[in-house]
Amino acid sequence: MIDDNSGLATSAWAGESAFDAIVGPHQKIARDAGQKITFIDQAEYQRWVKVTEQIDDEWIKTVTAKGQDGKRLFEEARALIKQYSAK
Structure with a gap:
């Protein structure tokens, strides 16, 4: 990376x-x-977000099982995405 x-x-x-x-x-x-x-509209994007939420939860569980704070890492990643998406 x-x-x-x-x-x-x-x-x-x-x-x-x-x-x-x-x-x-x-x-x-x-x-x-x-x-x-073609770009998807906001409603369709939100539908995709909802459908894929379980992937986030699975990632958090997997990372946590490996000894890391999966929830904290996930939340930090989301914050960085939000911060840099605002540009």
Whole structure:
């Protein structure tokens, strides 16, 4: 993982430069070629979140069984996602 070797700042930079910076231009290429890009609406997204909640619970149990604080790690990850999604 990038974080293990370079830290959170490098990970965030890599996400922005390697992913975010290419999404827009590639969407334009697709649209210019006549392709349709579809995004799910908020209601459908929330349905997906609800359906996959058990995966989060299973991950927390697995990590906790290995001696880590799975709930704390999960909550920290969620907080980081929220923090960096706000940009």
